[in-house]
Amino acid sequence: MNDSLDYSPQELQTILQKTTALVLDQYARVDQQEGFHHFPQSEVASWFDEPLPLRGCDALDLLDLVKHRVFDTATGNLGPNMYAYVMAGGNQISTVADFLCSTISQNATKWHLGAAMTEIEKRVVKWTADMVGYTPEAGGVMVSGGSAATLTGLTVARNIFLRQYNVNKNGLFGLKPFTVYCSSETHSSTDKSVSLLGIGSNQLRRIATDADFKIDLAALKQQIEIDLAAGYTPFCIVGNAGTVNTGAIDDLTALAHIAKQYAMWFHVDGAYGGLVSSLPELKAKYAGMELADSIALDFHKWLYQPFEIGCTLVRNWEVLRESYFKQADYLDTSLEAKSERLEFNEHYFQLSRNAKAFKVWMSLKAYGFTKIQAMMQKDLDLTRYLEKRLDAASDFELKTHSDLAIACFRYIGTQLSSEKIIQLNQDLIPALESDGRIFITGTKLRGEFVLRACIINHRKSEVSIDYLLAVIRDVATNLLART
Numbered sequence: 001m002n003d004s005l006d007y008s009p010q011e012l013q014t015i016l017q018k019t020t021a022l023v024l025d026q027y028a029r030v031d032q033q034e035g036f037h038h039f040p041q042s043e044v045a046s047w048f049d050e051p052l053p054l055r056g057c058d059a060l061d062l063l064d065l066v067k068h069r070v071f072d073t074a075t076g077n078l079g080p081n082m083y084a085y086v087m088a089g090g091n092q093i094s095t096v097a098d099f100l101c102s103t104i105s106q107n108a109t110k111w112h113l114g115a116a117m118t119e120i121e122k123r124v125v126k127w128t129a130d131m132v133g134y135t136p137e138a139g140g141v142m143v144s145g146g147s148a149a150t151l152t153g154l155t156v157a158r159n160i161f162l163r164q165y166n167v168n169k170n171g172l173f174g175l176k177p178f179t180v181y182c183s184s185e186t187h188s189s190t191d192k193s194v195s196l197l198g199i200g201s202n203q204l205r206r207i208a209t210d211a212d213f214k215i216d217l218a219a220l221k222q223q224i225e226i227d228l229a230a231g232y233t234p235f236c237i238v239g240n241a242g243t244v245n246t247g248a249i250d251d252l253t254a255l256a257h258i259a260k261q262y263a264m265w266f267h268v269d270g271a272y273g274g275l276v277s278s279l280p281e282l283k284a285k286y287a288g289m290e291l292a293d294s295i296a297l298d299f300h301k302w303l304y305q306p307f308e309i310g311c312t313l314v315r316n317w318e319v320l321r322e323s324y325f326k327q328a329d330y331l332d333t334s335l336e337a338k339s340e341r342l343e344f345n346e347h348y349f350q351l352s353r354n355a356k357a358f359k360v361w362m363s364l365k366a367y368g369f370t371k372i373q374a375m376m377q378k379d380l381d382l383t384r385y386l387e388k389r390l391d392a393a394s395d396f397e398l399k400t401h402s403d404l405a406i407a408c409f410r411y412i413g414t415q416l417s418s419e420k421i422i423q424l425n426q427d428l429i430p431a432l433e434s435d436g437r438i439f440i441t442g443t444k445l446r447g448e449f450v451l452r453a454c455i456i457n458h459r460k461s462e463v464s465i466d467y468l469l470a471v472i473r474d475v476a477t478n479l480l481a482r483t
């Protein structure tokens with residue numbers, strides 16, 4: 001190492017070679033990757049329990065440590081045995097892109113701090129707008145994920161809706177409470193956003209759903225009328241383009257019309273399902289999404305990107321700028337900006353930002369969207385396969401028929417009492433976690449606990465689905481044998 005933090009070219013080459021070997025080793029074993037490696041929390045903490053290192057160590061030794069303690073123990077998000085939450089498995093070219101992106105450390109905040117990266121982000125926004133059927137004037141910004149995308153959409157909603165009060169300057173003080181509407185199945189990031197924006201979770205109206213877990217439109221209208229009569233200001237509807245529990249898609253056209261009728265903002269949470277709307281077989285179900293004022297999307301879900309990357313789309317860039325532009329002498333570009341340069345810092349909360357869109361751009365270029373859509377279709381087909389297998393099995397009970405790639409079900413064994421079935425399925429979660437072969441989590445549907453398998457992973461096959469059921473059956477049988 002010379003008198004900087006740089007290694008010599010030879011040293012760096014050796015480090016990169018070893019790093020490449022680590023990466024190749026992950027992919028060599030990806031088909032067998034376990035869902036989870038069960039170590040007690042205190043043991044994992046002990047691996048890293050040391051005082052601040054004042055003297056550096058050999059980088060190759062450090063890579064050995066990384067392999068042993070981090071790579072070899074990593075939760076199996078890449079592999080075919082992950083079914084929990086919404087874990088999309090990443091893709092190889094985006095991994096390369098992340099590395100390249102860090103190498104040049106561009107700050108995608110001001111055009112001249114990352115000219116190519118800014119134009120790439122604009123291009124990815126445009127492609128994304130095309131994917132969801134937005135018009136070419138649509139604007140957008142890459143954010144950390146679905147939660148940040150909804151917070152951004154609702155921030156803009158609040159500021160634009162309340163233009164007359166200039167809440168950017170005056171805050172919410174002295175205003176009548178205004179109300180937000182969504183279905184009871186809506187993701188908790190909407191609750192968080194409503195709290196953070198000073199609207200208050202008491203003003204979030206969670207409306208009942210129908211038999212398919214879609215928002216009940218009559219109940220929604222009724223609640224809006226009740227609120228109007230009580231002196232509230234209804235201001236925003238959040239529609240679901242794929243709920244996290246079951247993949248339910250609300251009637252987005254109807255929601256757009258109701259929002260228009262009451263002069264409200266219409267935001268769509270498409271974090272889970274928004275990007276699959278481009279598939280011909282699903283297009284009709286998403287009708288109306290293009291009418292939204294803002295849409296939250298997640299590329300680390302159905303675009304198979306490594307964490308983190310989400311996106312907020314709006315009808316045009318101006319509404320983002322209206323919320324986020326702040327004049328500051330040290331950021332002023334009026335001397336050099338005599339062109340069409342877009343400044344992302346004027347369209348989003350963050351100032352310094354990594355160039356997240358680069359990996360999306362590289363993967364869309366490398367694979368082509370048609371290939372990615374084929375992987376989305378495979379996820380849907382595998383979910384239908386899982387549903388069929390569950391329906392056919394006498395010891396499993398399928399609880400949902402999703403339009404997307406989620407199946408909720410229970411293990412029911414043979415001739416077990418309903419109390420025993422409830423207990424068994426709850427016991428299965430920790431038992432499967434310590435078993436580790438597959439990773440699945442649960443949820444509640446109308447108060448009933450179920451296992452929930454989410455299938456967004458281009459590395460899965462029918463063999464993986466068969467394995468999922470075999471492992472659950474095996475672990476359940478062992479649990480029953482112990483009671």
Ligand SMILES: Cc1ncc(COP(=O)(O)O)c(C=O)c1O
Nearest residue numbers: 086145146147187243244271272
């Ligand atoms: C429907 C929906 N909205 C929002 C989110 C939050 O996204 P993120 O985890 O990227 O913040 C999720 C995550 O699963 C989701 O499924």
